[in-house]
Amino acid sequence: MLRYAPDLAEAESLTLRDFSGTPSRIEASADGQWLLLTQETNVRWQQHNVSYLAQLADGAKATLLVSDNAGEKGLIPPSWKVKAFLPGSHQILLYGDMELGLFDADSHNLRRIGLEDKSGFSIYGDPVQLSPRGGFVLVMCKSGTNLVVDLRLGTSTRVDYQYLRWLGEDHLLSETNQRPVIINRDGTGARPLLAK
Numbered sequence: 661m662l663r664y665a666p667d668l669a670e671a672e673s674l675t676l677r678d679f680s681g682t683p684s685r686i687e688a689s690a691d692g693q694w695l696l697l698t699q700e701t702n703v704r705w706q707q708h709n710v711s712y713l714a715q716l717a718d719g720a721k722a723t724l725l726v727s728d729n730a731g732e733k734g735l736i737p738p739s740w741k742v743k744a745f746l747p748g749s750h751q752i753l754l755y756g757d758m759e760l761g762l763f764d765a766d767s768h769n770l771r772r773i774g775l776e777d778k779s780g781f782s783i784y785g786d787p788v789q790l791s792p793r794g795g796f797v798l799v800m801c802k803s804g805t806n807l808v809v810d811l812r813l814g815t816s817t818r819v820d821y822q823y824l825r826w827l828g829e830d831h832l833l834s835e836t837n838q839r840p841v842i843i844n845r846d847g848t849g850a851r852p853l854l855a856k
Contacts, residue, residue: 689745693717694765696725696752698742711742713752713765725763726754735768736761746794746811753797753811755781755788760797760809773814779803793829796845800824808832808845819847 684699698711711734712722726736736742740756754761758780760773781787782800789798799807799816806824807816821834821843833853834841840853 687744689750689765690748694745694750696742696745697722709741715765725752736763736770743788744790746790747792749794753788753790753794755799760788760799760811762811773809773811775799775807775809776816776818777801777803777805777807779805789824789826791826791829795829798824798826798832808847817846819843821847821850 684697687696687698688694689696693716695714695716696711697714698709700709709726711725713725714722724734726734726738726740726742736754737756740754740761743753743755745752746762750765752763752765754763758775758777760775762771762773763769764771777799780802782802787800789800791797795811797809797811798819799809801807804822806819806821808819809816819832821832821836821841823835824832825835827833827842830845832843832845834843834850841850842853843850
């Protein structure tokens with residue numbers, strides 16, 4: 661069940677499972693106008709992601725957004741993955757083929773943002789992390805390179821630290837070798853999280 665509350669300060673998301681155990685993730689835009697449903701399905705022993713977009717004002721009629729299933733055509737390239745709504749907007753972050761994408765739910769426009777590193781995304785954990793206010797994306801690549809992408813400008817900066825996660829909008833936390841270090845968003849200004 662999804663609790664619908666359009667006055668929430670931030671979007672809520674849930675993970676549901678059907679009777680076969682297949683997980684489904686439902687997320688609402690911050691104002692509650694749009695719902696995003698992403699479901700993992702198994703086709704011929706391979707896992708695929710299928711995503712649907714529904715506008716509640718239109719009776720919650722769902723349209724296919726992106727699908728990895730053979731023969732299905734969505735609004736977005738089939739190899740891409742859906743991440744989440746950007747905070748406070750109707751734009752949806754997607755990624756795939758060494759590109760990021762911003763899909764506008766209202767206009768159905770897709771803006772592509774190419775990445776400098778061509779080694780592919782990391783297979784460990786979540787390869788794409790959105791900053792708290794949605795202005796930047798941390799991308800982890802297989803080569804060990806980390807990129808911070810400015811979604812407004814479409815530019816990326818290489819950050820030479822590992823095991824990163826956002827610490828606010830302007831800083832990142834690196835937890836390498838159990839020595840937490842705070843760095844600026846551009847990879848500079850490293851300092852210990854806890855002073856001795």
